[in-house]
Every structure is written in C-alpha cells, then in structure tokens.
Amino acid sequence: MPTVEIDPNELRELTNADEKSDDDLIDDMFALGLEFEGRTEDDEFELEFAPDRLDRLSVEGVARSLRYQYGDDRGVYVPNTNSAEWTITVDEAVPEERPYVTGAVVRGVNLDEDALDSLIQLQEKLHATMGRKRAKGAIGIHDLTMLKGSSAGDADSSVRYTGVTPEEDSFVPLDADREMTPADVLEDHPTGETYADLVRDTERYPAIYDELGLFSFPPVINGRRTEVTTGSRNLFVELTGTDQWTIDKMCAIICYALSARGGTIEEVTVEYPDHDLIRPDLSTETKTVSHERIETILGIDLDPEEVIDLAERAGIEAETAEADGGRSVERAERDDHDSEDLVYEMTIPPYRVDVLHPMDLIDDLGRAYGFNELEPRYPDVGTVGGRHERSRLEDATRRNLVGLGFEDLLNFHMINEKENFDRMALPADGGDGERAEGEAVYGAGEPATIKEPYSEDYTMLRTWVLPSLVMVLERNTHRAYPQDLAEIGFAAEVDESENTGVTERRSVGAVLARHDAAYEDAKGRLQTLVGDFGGELETPPTEHPSFIDGRTAAVVIDGEEVGVIGELHPKVLVEHDLEVPVAGFEFDLEVLN
Amino acid sequence: MKLPHAQAAVVETASADEAQSVDALAAATDLPTETVTGAAFELEEEGLVAVEERVDETVSITEEGREYVNQGLPEIRLYEAALEAGAADDPISMGQVIGASGLEGQAVDIALSNYARKGYGSIDSGEITADSDADPGSDSEANALEETASTSGVDDGATGATDDEGEAGSSPADALGIDEETLESLERRDLLERSETTVRSVTLTELGVTELMGGVETTETVGQVTPDLLTSGDWEDAEFAEYNVEADAEPVQGGKVHILRQTADRVKDVLVGMGFQEMEGPHVDADFWINDCLFMPQDHPARTHWDRFALEQPTHIEDLPADLVDRVERAHRKGVGDDGEGYHSPWDEDFARALALRGHTTSLSARYLSGEETGRLEPPQRFFSVEKVYRNDTLDPTHLLEFFQIEGWVMAEDLSVRDLMGTFEEFYAQFGITDIEFKPHYNPYTEPSFELFGTHPTTGELVEIGNSGLFREEMLEPLGVECDVMAWGLALERLLMLMYGFEDIRDIHGTLCDLELLRETEVTY
Known part of the structure; x- marks a missing residue:
C-alpha cells in the first residue's frame, strides 16, 4: 500500500486543533482510512492510504477531511477564481501520444519550507497514483515571475504547448548546470533516465515554451529558470497527459492544496486548435441518490434531515428532490410510509475523483454515521449448502489414501522445467512427448508457462504430481523411513481444444520410499484404492523414462489408460540423492468418479 | 500348588535356613534378576518366602587409584626421590627432585599438594626438604588403596561379574579395615568410589516349606x-x-491428512453449515474474468504490476461471451445507471482476453454470478470456494507464491452492511474470533468496503483477518445480477497461522516441507 508523510504540527495548524495530541490525530485519521505506519526520521507521521481519496495525499487534504470530521467545515467549498490573464496555446506540433494539457495560475501563496515539501510530495503521490507514473498525467509547477508571456497581439500573456524533435532545442533542466537537449536529458540526467521510456519512442517530445524559450519538458523535467523556491509567491501550474479529465482532476487537487496555503486561484485559457477551455475546472457535479437505497444499504431508518446532515459532515451537499419532481421534505415527513420516491441531489466537490456511482456517496454517509455504530444482524435468508462434486471425490480419495498409510501432501502447482522433466528423466520437449508407438508419455505434455517469473524455481504449471513428491523425498532424506507420500493435486497442460488453451486436472500421485520398496507395494495399494471406488484395474506393461523398464505399467481403469505405475529409475533416484528404492504411481482422479 | 514358572523356580531354589541374595537366585535359576525380584515379592505376598533388604556400602578403586597401586602414590615417589637427592640434610631445588622422581604433568601437582600435608617434608621458595622420619610403608592412604585393590581383584574384572557381593572391582566397605578419614581423603582424590546398593535376600518361610513338600x-x-x-x-x-x-513401542508411521487440508475442510464444513455452496473453476483464466468483470480498470496498477502471473503460453482465451464483453466494456467506459461514471482509462478486448494464473478466486464468483457456470442464479444464493490463487511475489515466512483463498458471497434482495457484518461475525465466531471490527476501506469492486480486524486468540494483537464489501453495481449490472451481493475473502494460511501459531508457512506448504513437522503436527478438527 502507498504511504504519505504528514507533519502532525502542520496538521494541527491547518485544522486549528492545537488541543489534539499526536495519538488523537492518529485515531482520527484511522477513521478516515489513513493507517499510521510509524514515524519518519523527521518525526512526521507515515500513513498508509487507500488509493480512492487522492485528495488526501498531502497535509492540506488530510486537514480538510479532518475539519469535516470535527464539524468545523460542512458541505462543499469551492475557492473563488479570478479570470484568466494567461493562455496556454496548443499548437499542431504537439506529440499525438500526449495531446492534452491543462493548468492554473496561483498567486500569493505562502510557501514556507514545510509547504513546499508538502507540495512536492503531493505532486509525487499524484504522479504515482492517478498519473500512472506520469504516463497518464504529469504536473509541472513553475515560478510565474520567471515566465515571460508572449506579447504578440493582445495584452494577455501566453505559453505554448508544442513538440520538439529530440535534438531540436536545449535548456537547463532542474538539478543540472548546463544546457541540454531533450535527448541529452534522457541520456545523462538522472530524472531523464527514470522517465525516458515515456517519450523515447515518439517522434517529437512534449515541450512548453514562453517568450524566452523552452522551459519545461513534460512529463520528464522542468527547466531551472522557473524553479519554485520558498521565495516563490506566484505559481504557474501546467499538466500534460493522455486524458483531459485525469489531468483536470489532478489540477483541481493541486489548486485546493495551494488555496489552503493562502493562494488565490486564477484561471488560464487553454487554446486547442479547435476549441478553448477555461481551467482549472473547479465545477461541482451532482448525483441523484435514493433515500430508500440509503436506508437499505445502511440497514437503518433515517430522516431526510439526518441524511442531509450526514452529507454535509462528509463534505458533500444534499438537497431533497423527487424522482418525478416536485416533492418537499415536509411532504416526505408527513407521508413517512411512502418515502419510496424521495431522492437527494447530492453535490460533489471538484477534488473528489472516486465518486463513480451514487453508492459511493452512500458509503460517505455511512462513514459519517460511523459504520461501527451499526448493529450486525444475521440475514434472514435461507439457502442450502453443499460441496462441489469434484471436491467431495477429492476428499473421499484422500481419506482412502491416508487409510492406506500415505502421508497426505500439499505441494505447489508451479514448478520449473528442470524439476518437472529433466530430473525425472523425461524428455523436456514439451508437445513432442510421444513414444515411437505414438502413445503419450504420462507427464510429458506441453506445459503452460509463466511470462515473467519472479523466481527461476517457478516458471510453469506442473504437468504431473510425481516430481513434487520426489522433491519432498529429496528434502527429507534425514527423516525416518518408510516415507509413503501421496498428493491429490492440480496438474495442467496446454490443450488447444480447451477455451483457455489449458486442460486442468486433479491427479492422484503416490510414492513409497523404503529399503525394500518394490513394484508390488505400489500395485497392492493402487489395487485397493481403485477397488474401493468400484473401478477395474489393469496394468499392461509399458515404458516410461522415469521408471525401470520391465517394472513399469500403464494404469488402465475401466478400460481407459489414465496413468502410470512402476519403480522409479535409479538415475531419477540418484539425481535426487535417494538411497532407497521408490515405487509409485499417478493417475487422473476423475476416473474414480 | 501351581505357580508360574519364575515363582516355582524361586521357591524350589530358596532355602529355609540360609538367606540367599536375589543375584544368587538369579544365577541359580538362570532367570533375569528383575524376574527373580518380581517373583520373590509375589511369593512374599503369598507368605511363601520372606524378603529382607539391606543397604550395602561398597568401595571400588578408580583407574587412577589402580595406577598408583602399581606405581606408588605421587607424593611417595617425590619423597623417595627427595631422599635420594639428599633432601633430608639440605633443601634441594624442586626442579631437580621432580626430574629425578620421573613425575610428569598433573602428577607433579598432585605430589606437591599432598607432600607436606602428609608430613613427608616441606616445600619452600622452590626448594624441597625431606623428613627422614617419615615412613611411606605406613602411609594409610597407600595401604588402603592396596587393600581395596587386592580384595576386589585387580585383574579379576572379567570373572568378577558373578561375584554376588557386588560389581567387579568393588568390595563391601565393612570388609576393609579402612578408617573413615582415609576413605574420605581417597574419595576426595578420586582414587576410591563409594556406592550404596540395596541387596535383597530371600528365605523360605514355614508355609513355603510346607507347600514345597506338597509339591x-x-x-x-x-x-x-x-x-x-x-x-x-x-x-x-x-x-x-x-x-x-x-x-515405548516401535514407532508406527501412519498417514495423516495435511494440516492445511484439515483447516480447509473445517472452513468448508462451517460454510456448508451456513448454507453456502462450493464453486470451482479454472486456475488459468482470462483477465476478463479475473479483473474486467470486477470493474478493475485496465490501467489499474494491480493489473500491470509485476506481481501478476501472466502466461507466456498459451496467451489468450479463445472465447468470451460477446454480449457480456460489450456490457463490461460499457460499464468501464460509461459507468452504470443514470448517474454512473466510467473510468477515464483505456479498455481493450485483447487485453481482457490475456491469460494469467488467477490472483484471486473472485474470478470464480464472476463466472458464477454471470450464469456462465450453472446458469442464471435467482436470489437468494450463497456460494464459496477455498481454492488456490497465485501472486508473483517474494517467498518469505508468511507469503507464498500460491496460497488458498477463502472466498464467499451472499446474493439477496436489499442486503445491508448490517447483514454483511452479521454474516462475518457468525463465520469468524466459528474459529474463536468474536470481536470483529469493520474498518471502512477501498476496493475497486466493492462499495461499501471493509477490512475486517479481530483479536488474535493467543497473542491478543489486533490483526487483519479479511476483506469484504458489497459488489459494485458496475460489476453486477453487466453480469446480469439485479439484486445485492456481499462478498468477503481471506487467506486460508492466515487463518491457519492465527489458529495454530505456525511461524513459517514454507515448512508446511510446498516441496520445502519438513516431513517430521507434518507427521508431528497435531490433528485439528
């Protein structure tokens, strides 16, 4: 889970809650879903957050939520905005891979060191979450006073979002002391190397110009000229990305945080070739939520006033309305039994990115009410329980194997080629596991393989169970013999006739390791097991590379060849450092059905 | 009269006149000593014999003691060497005397520490004097050693085994005329050992004689x-x-159902008892069923994250229900309902068709809810599974690449979070966890969502024991479900570790398992 770092003193300051101890704050934040993980070296709280409320990725947002929780704030707050003086023009050269831009101007921000750190953290956390590591949205924040708006034409200042070829222009990026082309940045600048993959394969790289030239190379790095410091009072915020809604929401969250630091938001005009946008988009949205649904989800009766109160405490606003129009709260109360078509128009603030459905607002009401205040009840709904047939068969077979003295094992379904094939002396030729006569060798099917395995030990699904059992024998040569092990386990192979391209089966594998283990010991047990399930067992001689020739048979149950039985070949035993003979068998569970 | 073999033999061998030791009887009857002792006590209860007990102290000579019998006590050898060197007249340097004595190593220390104590002379500033009046011939310790050695048969170890008075090389303390002081001194020097043994002797009683006469x-x-x-x-x-x-008997190696299976069985029993039906389905499945049907956006970090087990071969599912694909895509793009919002994320059917090892068994829930597995379901329904899921992550004591997920859901009209809480309280109560806390949480496919916390039954810690919520309408509507569904999941291994306190899950699950641990693990039920 991602974490965010919050300074408790700042939190107290921004919530006007000096009386709260650190522990109080920790408890209050837990109720918001921010879990205290520990403290940083600077004694800040490290909090784990659930990735829905991305407006709480900095101290300003957490403080806002706490003020709602404390009842200091109610309803929806939207900061005032001044009208645009700056324009971002989007020209035709913008790379088609990153066509969208948005932005805002914020004036009069009080950026002390803490506020600047918080802003940088917010930017990073937004990049990591909504921004999908800057691929979907990237934020650049600049010192406005260092920008020179183009005075071509009217009084408005403007910057230009465009694209440049990798070597076309140069600028001094942050954390560098020389002019670099975008190509140089990708090559030689640490931040450039990190984000190189986002632009490397495109013909033109995103670039933002003012009158003086290139000052930002999104989504990679800003120029040093416009670097924001604790002395910066007026800021220019730009965001580029692959989705307008996403960057607009990220922009709104940044604007709210800067507004909490005393900033005044000023609009910018985004001039696309075919249309203009006024940004930031701090418009609210509304959703219609039914009173009845609120009551059934929370399982309690509520008055409309209570719902409206809960909504305001949750930082949303609710007004009663009627599904088919024109009903008042008074009438709903007067006519309490018929509140079916009572609905609320709920207003959602612009920084919320997680409200996709009215249910998300009902969840907010529940949190404001306190879910743990609700009395649990067992649902009065009758159903009939039961096990799946395959699962019952598996259990019955397992009981019989244990009755025959086998230790029941549980191994991984994943294995690697070496263990599954090579060390069992099976040809690791995947699909070509055919003998001269054209009969398939048990276990030698084509494996389903993992694309990017984390560990070399687990690169495919096992095609049979015996290799796992032999590995357990190998690991336990220091333990007492006899070691009679069995597993009813999953095995799979590639099978083009299946919808998923893989046939999955349950397989019954068993090994007997002891100083005098012989074919007969395995056969005796197999005979009993198959007999218990009313099957008819035949064991015609066969050949299998894992077993000794002349001591190997096919397992044929009710006329169908479903497995193999025999004494493991000495080369398999020696390969696994075993010094006792091992007899074993494996067959498909389904045949016992 | 009729007597068991051992008792008959003892009665026949014992005498009314002379007490015989148990060892003697054992030798005479050719029975083990324990058998004779047992028989004697049984006969005593019948009044046929009398058993007397006496505690004997025996003295035996140690190996070191025996060495000195042969070579002489070190202090005597030192004295003799000192006399030889003329130390009776003038102090002689210690090194010279020791060299002449032939004493080496520890024997030197032993000689020096006993020399003056026993009045053979004095040692001062590295010089040694000898008292010409001292008489090694009357050294009580030397004599006592010699006597002990001779009476207990120095070279008699082999035949001494039948000595009915004790073990080889030992003699009854009384038989030796050694005074207590000397004995203690020798014992301190580890040259003699004293031990106590209980000696039982048996005499035939009058009744015994009578019965014996009768045959x-x-x-x-x-x-x-x-x-x-x-x-x-x-x-x-x-x-x-x-x-x-x-x-103790020879160990018998029996079979046992695997501990994790036992735990799974118990969970299944509980759930079946609560009216849940078991689901099953593919381990290798399309991302469509694993993620898209769960309203997980295609650019969600969990879907591109490296902990997902994408398949290299085969790569894509052949068939997906076309109308369901359309509905799911629409939910992702536009949301569900009049006021629904979609994700501002790309959606591509080819991406949805990619195969992977399922990261959760919620893919089974999606398949069942869609009607794909058993046909359209009408409420009410309860379903569960306890099946494997896969996470491409590091192996450590509490995390495996494969583990069992308990997944359960309830479908009914108008479910509330109170029903959800009541159901889970009931479930966890079956495992002794009775104080569940519901922490509001976020899951992409449930709303409201709760993490479940409970108190660890042994350590008392508050631990996370599951994740739950009501499936979102964006998930249910495309699947064709028109009522509410609440669901929860947790790792079976977590429950096992909570209930039984295992510390390293790798000892139990997988090919690294320790057979002895599995064999010795307590049965659960």
Missing part, C-alpha cells in the same frame, strides 16, 4: 496368543506372560 507345579505361560491356543481351549489354564506395558 510345586509350574503353570504354562503364554507369549503370543495363537489360533491353536484359542481353538484347543488351552487358554483357560494359560498364564499370560507379562509385558512391560510402559515401555
């Missing part, structure tokens, strides 16, 4: 019960040989 028969004792014994009726007169019923 004693031996009853047959039976070892193995045989078919012949049973059919012949001989068992009626048979005396069954006694076993040592307390002794």
